[in-house]
Amino acid sequence: MVQKVPLEKVVAIRKHLLNRVDSLITDPHSGQYEEYLEHLGKGHRRLVEDYFKIIYLIEGRTIYIMDFFDTRQAPENMKG
Numbered sequence: 001m002v003q004k005v006p007l008e009k010v011v012a013i014r015k016h017l018l019n020r021v022d023s024l025i026t027d028p029h030s031g032q033y034e035e036y037l038e039h040l041g042k043g044h045r046r047l048v049e050d051y052f053k054i055i056y057l058i059e060g061r062t063i064y065i066m067d068f069f070d071t072r073q074a075p076e077n078m079k080g
Contacts, residue, residue: 020049036078
């Protein structure tokens, strides 16, 4: 069943997650390695914020945000 979420709440969650992403600017290695993506061999990392995992990669001086994964899902869905 899909739950409807008020737009105001979605905007607040988005702002909260993007503020957390901004913390990577000063400490990109703060996230732990994401074990469910180890099989890819790319060094994916995660930050956990509320019920989201922010999945990212560091390549040189660039940080790539790969996914905002809702942890209420089965973790196997992340292997996609």
